[in-house]
Amino acid sequence: xxxxxxxxxxxxxxxxxxxxxxxxxxxxxxxxxxxxxxxxxxxxxxxxxxxxxxxxxxxxxxxxxxxxxxxxxxxxxxxxxxxxxxxxxxxxxxxxxxxxxxxxxxxxxxxxx
Numbered sequence: 001x002x003x004x005x006x007x008x009x010x011x012x013x014x015x016x017x018x019x020x021x022x023x024x025x026x027x028x029x030x031x032x033x034x035x036x037x038x039x040x041x042x043x044x045x046x047x048x049x050x051x052x053x054x055x056x057x058x059x060x061x062x063x064x065x066x067x068x069x070x071x072x073x074x075x076x077x078x079x080x081x082x083x084x085x086x087x088x089x090x091x092x093x094x095x096x097x098x099x100x101x102x103x104x105x106x107x108x109x110x111x112x113x
Contacts, residue, residue, distance in 0.1 A: 005040045010082050017077040038062050
């Protein structure tokens with residue numbers, strides 16, 4: 001895979017909450033990070049599961065694993081793990097980004113005496 005979406009810092013926060021990690025009972029999954037990257041690829045592109053690139057594995061297998069994690073509440077745990085300190089880089093909104101509609105600026109209103 002050419003590039004990752006998750007930084008190493010984000011992954012370090014998420015990894016302890018994943019299913020199938022070393023030390024867990026039952027079957028182990030080979031690469032949880034690759035699986036999370038696959039789900040992020042789906043979310044980022046808006047593509048259907050069947051269009052998942054082969055480098056992430058079989059689309060049906062990835063989907064079934066995604067569904068299992070949803071049922072187990074893992075995605076909420078992962079979200080909570082990384083949202084403790086939000087990155088506010090893109091949270092700033094000013095007039096250069098969002099323009100107010102002309103009615104919101106008072107256009108068309110008569111001046112009061």
